[in-house]
Amino acid sequence: MARQLRRSKSNRMIAGVCGGLGEYFEIDPVLIRLLLVVATLMGGSGIILYLLAWVLIPEET
Incomplete structure (x- = not known):
């Protein structure tokens, strides 16, 4: 399955944007x-x- 950019539900502070970007690019x-x-x-x-x-x-x- 191809990777998709999504906002994170588990790694979030406000809306999960940074958590989702971190998961997508595999960085902290x-x-x-x-x-x-x-x-x-x-x-x-x-x-x-x-x-x-x-x-x-x-x-x-």
């Missing part, structure tokens, strides 16, 4: 969370990216 979700925090502090794009991912990435079943 904490790294993705840190990158989003840095992007947010550098101009606010992290919040926009997170919200877009929340809307666009379906939740795992």
